[in-house]
Amino acid sequence: MKTISGGVTAPLGFKAGGVACGIKKNQQADLALIYSQVPAVAAGIFTTNQVQAAPVILSKEFLKKGKAQAIIANSGNANACVGATGMEAARRMAAAAGKALNIPMDSVLVASTGVIGVALPVERIEKALAEKADFLSDAGSPAAARAIMTTDTFPKEAAVEIELGGAPVRIGGIAKGSGMIHPNMATMLGFITTDAKIEQALLRKAIAAAGDRSFNRITVDGDTSTNDCLLVLANGLAGNKPITSENEDYQTFLQALTGVCLELAKMIARDGEGATKLVEITVRGARTEAEAVQVGKAVAASNLVKTALFGEDANWGRILAAVGYSGVKIDPDRIHIYLGDLSVYQNGTGLVFDEAKAKEILSGKEIRIKIDLGGGAAAASVWTCDLSYDYVKINGSYRS
Amino acid sequence: MKTISGGVTAPLGFKAGGVACGIKKNQQADLALIYSQVPAVAAGIFTTNQVQAAPVILSKEFLKKGKAQAIIANSGNANACVGATGMEAARRMAAAAGKALNIPMDSVLVASTGVIGVALPVERIEKALAEKADFLSDAGSPAAARAIMTTDTFPKEAAVEIELGGAPVRIGGIAKGSGMIHPNMATMLGFITTDAKIEQALLRKAIAAAGDRSFNRITVDGDTSTNDCLLVLANGLAGNKPITSENEDYQTFLQALTGVCLELAKMIARDGEGATKLVEITVRGARTEAEAVQVGKAVAASNLVKTALFGEDANWGRILAAVGYSGVKIDPDRIHIYLGDLSVYQNGTGLVFDEAKAKEILSGKEIRIKIDLGGGAAAASVWTCDLSYDYVKINGSYRS
Numbered sequence: 001m002k003t004i005s006g007g008v009t010a011p012l013g014f015k016a017g018g019v020a021c022g023i024k025k026n027q028q029a030d031l032a033l034i035y036s037q038v039p040a041v042a043a044g045i046f047t048t049n050q051v052q053a054a055p056v057i058l059s060k061e062f063l064k065k066g067k068a069q070a071i072i073a074n075s076g077n078a079n080a081c082v083g084a085t086g087m088e089a090a091r092r093m094a095a096a097a098g099k100a101l102n103i104p105m106d107s108v109l110v111a112s113t114g115v116i117g118v119a120l121p122v123e124r125i126e127k128a129l130a131e132k133a134d135f136l137s138d139a140g141s142p143a144a145a146r147a148i149m150t151t152d153t154f155p156k157e158a159a160v161e162i163e164l165g166g167a168p169v170r171i172g173g174i175a176k177g178s179g180m181i182h183p184n185m186a187t188m189l190g191f192i193t194t195d196a197k198i199e200q201a202l203l204r205k206a207i208a209a210a211g212d213r214s215f216n217r218i219t220v221d222g223d224t225s226t227n228d229c230l231l232v233l234a235n236g237l238a239g240n241k242p243i244t245s246e247n248e249d250y251q252t253f254l255q256a257l258t259g260v261c262l263e264l265a266k267m268i269a270r271d272g273e274g275a276t277k278l279v280e281i282t283v284r285g286a287r288t289e290a291e292a293v294q295v296g297k298a299v300a301a302s303n304l305v306k307t308a309l310f311g312e313d314a315n316w317g318r319i320l321a322a323v324g325y326s327g328v329k330i331d332p333d334r335i336h337i338y339l340g341d342l343s344v345y346q347n348g349t350g351l352v353f354d355e356a357k358a359k360e361i362l363s364g365k366e367i368r369i370k371i372d373l374g375g376g377a378a379a380a381s382v383w384t385c386d387l388s389y390d391y392v393k394i395n396g397s398y399r400s
Numbered sequence: 401m402k403t404i405s406g407g408v409t410a411p412l413g414f415k416a417g418g419v420a421c422g423i424k425k426n427q428q429a430d431l432a433l434i435y436s437q438v439p440a441v442a443a444g445i446f447t448t449n450q451v452q453a454a455p456v457i458l459s460k461e462f463l464k465k466g467k468a469q470a471i472i473a474n475s476g477n478a479n480a481c482v483g484a485t486g487m488e489a490a491r492r493m494a495a496a497a498g499k500a501l502n503i504p505m506d507s508v509l510v511a512s513t514g515v516i517g518v519a520l521p522v523e524r525i526e527k528a529l530a531e532k533a534d535f536l537s538d539a540g541s542p543a544a545a546r547a548i549m550t551t552d553t554f555p556k557e558a559a560v561e562i563e564l565g566g567a568p569v570r571i572g573g574i575a576k577g578s579g580m581i582h583p584n585m586a587t588m589l590g591f592i593t594t595d596a597k598i599e600q601a602l603l604r605k606a607i608a609a610a611g612d613r614s615f616n617r618i619t620v621d622g623d624t625s626t627n628d629c630l631l632v633l634a635n636g637l638a639g640n641k642p643i644t645s646e647n648e649d650y651q652t653f654l655q656a657l658t659g660v661c662l663e664l665a666k667m668i669a670r671d672g673e674g675a676t677k678l679v680e681i682t683v684r685g686a687r688t689e690a691e692a693v694q695v696g697k698a699v700a701a702s703n704l705v706k707t708a709l710f711g712e713d714a715n716w717g718r719i720l721a722a723v724g725y726s727g728v729k730i731d732p733d734r735i736h737i738y739l740g741d742l743s744v745y746q747n748g749t750g751l752v753f754d755e756a757k758a759k760e761i762l763s764g765k766e767i768r769i770k771i772d773l774g775g776g777a778a779a780a781s782v783w784t785c786d787l788s789y790d791y792v793k794i795n796g797s798y799r800s
Contacts, residue, residue: 049725050725050729051730051732052724080717081717081745081749083747083749084748115717116715116720116721117716117717117745117749118750221703222622222701222702223704223718223722224721226717302622302623303622304621304795307791307792308795308796311797313797315516317481317516318516318623320451320481320516320517321516321623321625321626322623324450324624324626325450325623325624329450330450332451345481345517347483348481349483349517350482350517388792389789389792391703391707392707392787392791393789395704395707395708395711396707396713
């Protein structure tokens with residue numbers, strides 16, 4: 001597996017782009033389009049929030065046929081909780097993109113992100129697509145990544161190349177997300193492209209597995225969004241031997257797909273609203289991987305742990321307390337906690353440690369916390385960020 | 401039910417007090433003592449965190465006999481996660497208080513609150529009790545309430561008087577709590593006294609029911625502490641006809657006990673770390689009371705809702721999103737949301753509302769949010785506070 005550039009346009013046959021259509025203020029880019037020159041096998045996973053935005057409902061419906069050729073997404077407006085007009089606006093987005101690209105509207109998957117409860121000015125999207133359909137290009141991935149940003153501070157792209165039976169296959173992706181991040185099936189928005197040739201049932205299985213080990217393992221603020229979706233288009237142009245069973249090629253593909261998703265997911269955690277640090281929490285010695293994730297997420301979601309990390313305070317008691325209320329059965333006397341490689345708690349008691357060394361570890365931009373539960377052989381990592389003044393600032397006045 | 405003054409010393413036969421013993425810096429009060437002149441029937445509920453502080457373990461053990469005569473509590477140190485020395489320190493606290501009061505050590509319930517993982521300097525408590533045992537008085541409730549504060553900004557006391565069969569009966573209480581508040585059986589510390597005569601089994605039942613409808617319905621930051629406990633002493637000096645069944649007197653007593661607990665619980669939410677507002681979230685139209693509480697708590701624990709309230713931003717979309725991920729089955733189209741008495745969301749869509757009126761409601765010190773699920777006849781209220789810069793400030797450097 002080799003890291004390459006190009007994001008969603010790294011795979012053969014994909015174009016992308018982003019423009020400002022006037023939903024956001026100040027001519028900021030707010031409309032992204034991804035297009036495959038041939039119809040692609042498609043799959044997706046979506047938010048588990050019972051309040052679901054119109055584009056989520058529509059994309060789920062379109063995905064039933066298992067194929068798609070484009071993804072259109074806007075930022076600045078979530079097209080959620082606006083009644084029946086929301087579905088109409090989502091359909092008009094798909095239709096406008098279909099018309100501009102000369103493909104059926106139900107080949108266009110739709111996504112939106114931004115403020116909830118405000119009617120989407122879909123006519124601006126229609127106008128932009130009618131006038132600027134040439135904004136797609138082979139080098140358009142950064143523009144698309146930028147056009148789906150809301151409170152994100154940087155665009156998020158990743159791509160890798162693997163070999164499947166001698167044929168080079170590429171997987172690329174873009175994502176956005178900074179707040180309302182506690183995905184439960186997917187994150188705010190993640191779009192993956194690949195030129196791999198793969199059966200739809202296997203693509204569906206692969207994206208669910210990859211999403212589960214990447215986007216489903218990050219949290220910024222514990223709030224699961226109404227708009228989460230992770231979509232993948234596989235157009236088969238790589239010419240690899242088609243993947244039709246869970247053979248070695250499938251495993252290689254899954255590993256690479258998971259790698260791209262994880263790279264994007266970690267970027268989201270790093271870019272959490274107001275975040276100053278990316279925090280990796282690894283839980284070992286668990287009875288099952290699911291329990292390791294559950295413990296890790298309790299620690300990752302703790303406001304007290306996150307504010308202590310912002311303050312660079314080695315307050316391991318808060319980590320232990322979160323482990324204790326995680327819902328997983330644990331024995332406090334068998335737990336071992338490390339900040340970086342500094343051992344701070346073991347055998348039921350805090351250890352004497354070098355506060356200067358702890359401060360040095362906690363002052364880094366990336367912090368690793370290891371928790372050994374001493375109860376089994378399973379392990380998992382989850383990612384989060386610290387909780388800063390700026391999180392409060394950003395979210396105290398998001399609508400205005 | 402009549403509100404009276406006096407806190408834990410309002411009931412007959414109770415004394416209390418608080419002093420500085422040197423655990424906290426700058427001679428701040430950090431040691432509280434509550435004493436009944438006769439042995440009292442006792443009960444308590446405790447944190448469900450699997451990591452439990454030594455005093456929690458010890459008080460549970462002592463409560464097995466169903467009687468107690470005093471409560472000793474320190475602030476500034478949680479006596480948690482310090483290994484075997486923690487139990488020894490808790491026992492020494494009980495023994496020192498028992499000696500000073502001339503009662504058996506296992507008649508003294510013990511509680512601690514403060515930083516986790518630092519050895520408790522129990523010799524300072526022993527010294528203070530040996531030298532200052534006269535700090536108890538009939539008017540000592542405010543001093544005791546002050547001595548259990550950590551990041552609290554005001555002491556928390558409440559008391560009521562009821563009549564049981566013609567005999568006046570008093571119930572008083574003090575509590576502390578400001579951060580690490582997401583009780584699951586009790587809050588940080590709550591101590592209730594009463595001169596009611598009541599069987600231990602019924603007192604146990606009453607305190608569990610009262611705690612469930614008060615302390616278990618608040619959240620500050622979603623973190624369940626290792627030290628939560630709610631203790632009650634009933635010394636029987638009121639001379640009421642003993643409560644030995646769930647008769648009318650029991651119901652009256654339970655209602656009053658719940659009232660005192662709720663008053664204290666709301667003070668804790670109002671005094672949440674960095675809080676500028678008390679927020680009451682009432683959920684109606686639920687299928688069961690438990691589901692109403694579950695929905696209310698999801699909203700109450702949402703960082704996005706809480707920062708919007710701090711910013712006085714009428715962002716009802718975040719409230720709806722939290723309802724959607726609460727885990728309770730809901731239909732977004734049947735939900736009706738009010739800020740104060742302003743209707744903001746109904747029939748699956750946001751309503752046009754007067755932003756100035758919304759601003760006026762949200763600028764208050766107390767904010768009421770009503771959520772009608774439109775699905776049943778059950779209702780419940782929960783309480784929380786907003787999430788401000790000061791929460792981050794307080795928790796970014798708690799240990800130092």
